[in-house]
Amino acid sequence: MNIKTSSFTPYDDGTLPLISLSDLSSEDPVKQQAVADQIGQAARQFGFFRICDHGINPVLIEAAYAVAALFFAQPERHKMRHYIGNSSNHRGYVPFSEKGDYADEKNRSYEAFDLGLDLPADDPDYLAGNRLLGPNVWPDSPGFAQIIGTYYQQIARLGQRVTGALEQHLGLPQGAMLAQMDKPVSQLRLLHYLRDDETTDHKSVNMGAHTDYECLTLLHTRNPGLQVLATSGKWIDVPVDHSVFVVNIGDMLEAWSNGILRSTPHRVLNSSAERFSMPYFVAANYDTMIEPFPQLISESRPSGYTPFKAGEHLETMLMRDFPYLRDGQSDTNFSNPFEGRLQGDQH
Numbered sequence: 001m002n003i004k005t006s007s008f009t010p011y012d013d014g015t016l017p018l019i020s021l022s023d024l025s026s027e028d029p030v031k032q033q034a035v036a037d038q039i040g041q042a043a044r045q046f047g048f049f050r051i052c053d054h055g056i057n058p059v060l061i062e063a064a065y066a067v068a069a070l071f072f073a074q075p076e077r078h079k080m081r082h083y084i085g086n087s088s089n090h091r092g093y094v095p096f097s098e099k100g101d102y103a104d105e106k107n108r109s110y111e112a113f114d115l116g117l118d119l120p121a122d123d124p125d126y127l128a129g130n131r132l133l134g135p136n137v138w139p140d141s142p143g144f145a146q147i148i149g150t151y152y153q154q155i156a157r158l159g160q161r162v163t164g165a166l167e168q169h170l171g172l173p174q175g176a177m178l179a180q181m182d183k184p185v186s187q188l189r190l191l192h193y194l195r196d197d198e199t200t201d202h203k204s205v206n207m208g209a210h211t212d213y214e215c216l217t218l219l220h221t222r223n224p225g226l227q228v229l230a231t232s233g234k235w236i237d238v239p240v241d242h243s244v245f246v247v248n249i250g251d252m253l254e255a256w257s258n259g260i261l262r263s264t265p266h267r268v269l270n271s272s273a274e275r276f277s278m279p280y281f282v283a284a285n286y287d288t289m290i291e292p293f294p295q296l297i298s299e300s301r302p303s304g305y306t307p308f309k310a311g312e313h314l315e316t317m318l319m320r321d322f323p324y325l326r327d328g329q330s331d332t333n334f335s336n337p338f339e340g341r342l343q344g345d346q347h
């Protein structure tokens with residue numbers, strides 16, 4: 001089936017699939033496979049779904065929001081001590097002023113804190129100057145390092161479980177993807193959106209339409225604003241539910257699966273005066289070559305993606321989003337093979 005031209009129109013009724021992970025660890029292989037297939041079907045048809053019964057303690061999630069809010073409440077000059085532009089491996093505080101390159105961001109107004117796999121300072125990739133791997137930057141605000149560090153470990157584990165389910169659904173050998181994710185360039189982003197007082201149009205775009213660059217994203221949010229582009233061209237609101245994670249497929253996994261799984265555009269509107277979210281981007285190792293798995297290439301579905309290195313793709317895309325990475329170059333003439341689909345209707 002050619003999914004991109006499928007006449008099926010996902011979630012025009014405003015709902016996203018909601019999948020319980022309860023049976024993903026079941027001893028009963030039939031029940032276990034059924035969950036893997038639900039995840040796989042949603043990833044094929046929509047590229048966007050929600051998961052519940054995921055095993056992450058809601059108290060930890062609330063604690064993560066609490067320390068993030070405490071950090072963001074500090075004066076700008078304190079936060080700027082951890083400015084991402086001072087880090088050689090893309091860790092730290094991203095100020096409101098760090099303007100990106102999404103054309104439709106009329107009323108962009110957010111700050112963020114980025115972190116990743118917390119490698120030791122003598123990690124050989126870090127020492128060799130890798131721009132995505134190395135130690136985290138930890139602000140000294142109370143509880144931040146301990147709570148966010150624990151959250152990272154748990155969300156990374158959940159990302160592995162969902163990736164394992166997708167391997168299984170696609171009929172790939174066990175570990176086909178997971179074995180390429182033992183030192184991943186996965187990132188956790190703490191996001192704080194603050195609608196500008198002058199922004200009167202609450203349907204205006206804050207974070208512009210994009211697809212995610214990695215394999216999967218597991219996002220928790222507690223405020224409205226996130227929208228997904230349905231195949232009909234309509235933007236659909238993602239409902240807020242504290243007990244779920246919103247999961248979407250990213251560019252790496254679309255290419256790895258030879259387009260069987262869809263990397264779906266999404267954006268964030270200025271619906272909430274203040275908004276918090278925490279996307280965790282599941283990626284492969286820096287050096288992993290992303291190219292369609294041979295098992296997923298056939299006569300009716302020939303290989304549709306030019307191979308790329310996971311870390312290089314991520315770096316190129318981040319360079320477009322982060323002025324500090326461009327070393328003074330204002331030219332953002334990067335080609336994004338996944339960009340041609342970002343146009344939906346207006347609201």
Ligand SMILES: O=C(O)CCC(=O)C(=O)O
Nearest residue numbers: 191212221226268277279
């Ligand atoms: O904040 C959100 O809900 C979405 C964030 C997002 O799409 C991203 O950071 O890639």
Ligand SMILES: [Fe+2]
Nearest residue numbers: 210211212266
């Ligand atoms: Fe995103």
